[in-house]
Amino acid sequence: MENPSPFEPRLTLQESAGRLRLTDKRVWQFIEQGRLAAHYDRTLHRWFVFESDLQEFAQTARGPGRPRRTTPSPVSQSNKDGGPPKPGQERKTPMAETRTLAVFNQAGGVGKSTTTRDLGYELATRGQRVLVIDADSQGSLSDFLGLDPYGKPEAEIFWTAVCADMDTVPPLATAFGLTVGVSNLSLIEGIERLERMKDHLRFLKVLDGIKADFDVVLIDCPPSVSEMTVQILLAVDELLIPVQPEQKAIAGLVIVQKEIIKANKRRLRIQNPLRISGIVPTIFNPNLSVHLNNLKYIETIAQTLRCPVLPAVRRLTAVTEASTYGQPLKVYKPSSPANDDMARIVDCLFAETAASV
Numbered sequence: 001m002e003n004p005s006p007f008e009p010r011l012t013l014q015e016s017a018g019r020l021r022l023t024d025k026r027v028w029q030f031i032e033q034g035r036l037a038a039h040y041d042r043t044l045h046r047w048f049v050f051e052s053d054l055q056e057f058a059q060t061a062r063g064p065g066r067p068r069r070t071t072p073s074p075v076s077q078s079n080k081d082g083g084p085p086k087p088g089q090e091r092k093t094p095m096a097e098t099r100t101l102a103v104f105n106q107a108g109g110v111g112k113s114t115t116t117r118d119l120g121y122e123l124a125t126r127g128q129r130v131l132v133i134d135a136d137s138q139g140s141l142s143d144f145l146g147l148d149p150y151g152k153p154e155a156e157i158f159w160t161a162v163c164a165d166m167d168t169v170p171p172l173a174t175a176f177g178l179t180v181g182v183s184n185l186s187l188i189e190g191i192e193r194l195e196r197m198k199d200h201l202r203f204l205k206v207l208d209g210i211k212a213d214f215d216v217v218l219i220d221c222p223p224s225v226s227e228m229t230v231q232i233l234l235a236v237d238e239l240l241i242p243v244q245p246e247q248k249a250i251a252g253l254v255i256v257q258k259e260i261i262k263a264n265k266r267r268l269r270i271q272n273p274l275r276i277s278g279i280v281p282t283i284f285n286p287n288l289s290v291h292l293n294n295l296k297y298i299e300t301i302a303q304t305l306r307c308p309v310l311p312a313v314r315r316l317t318a319v320t321e322a323s324t325y326g327q328p329l330k331v332y333k334p335s336s337p338a339n340d341d342m343a344r345i346v347d348c349l350f351a352e353t354a355a356s357v
Ligand SMILES: Nc1ncnc2c1ncn2[C@@H]1O[C@H](COP(=O)(O)OP(=O)(O)O)[C@@H](O)[C@H]1O
Pocket: 107, 108, 109, 110, 111, 112, 113, 114, 115, 140, 223, 282, 283, 284, 313, 314, 315, 316, 317, 319, 320, 321, 323, 338
């Protein structure tokens, strides 16, 4: 049978129990027996059942039929260290688990690296332990944080350990209170090695090994789709999509959407679908009517992606200057209104950390 859409509605166990007119406990028993497919959302700390699985179960099961989706057995996951808890034992503490976000858009020049830097810095000023990973061989993020990626030998580059299948922890730098996984042109060769490795979960495993030390991991994706992007989209829980309110950039969102669908198909057996945390309109000029109009198109696309449009980041010269000087905007020019834009984005994305400002 065909796989369901990755954006298919899903229900909590309580909602599923209500639909089936069963107790929560009975529904969980069906899941434990492998008769009803469920998946654990590590961001929301909850179990979910896809609507189509529930319908199929309601029609055929309660009999001996097997679920069509081959999710890992919740029983084995629940009992392993670090695996998802059983219902009722889910963690209630916000930010208790590391949030992993890829800043993703296949188009270049839409503000991915800038957004990663300033979002990361804003979170760090709120007391969050932030890891930002530069996944672009251009090394812009590293450069925008004053780290001179080209002055670094290959051994100091985050991806060397990942792409060489080395059993060592990737090297991490620090800048402005952020921990940084630096990248440079050596990543091009690294991606070739990653392709030869034929282990699509290589980055997922590396990330799982280091993320516990951080509250938030932000990955600045390259403006192309390669084995590296595939691995990033398999490894993270959430996506943030920066887009300029320009017609060409908006049209490019169709390609982004296709990549998300592809990634979610790959993730079906191992991960929950990607959570699209929002589209960020970037390099936005509120005085341009064309930009204001294009925001409406972005809203429409966000509806099809079932995600919010986050506050826009204004186009201001200081943002580019900050990059030239290798500093977060808030360090280079604390009075810049674009800092307020970034703070508003953090308020929306990380509501639970807003109180600590
Ligand atoms: N809010 C902004 N205002 C003005 N310039 C910006 C803004 N955000 C990004 N830029 C500039 O746009 C260019 C592309 O941004 P960048 O973050 O490198 O995009 P990407 O990573 O998507 O290629 C850079 O020169 C950057 O300084």
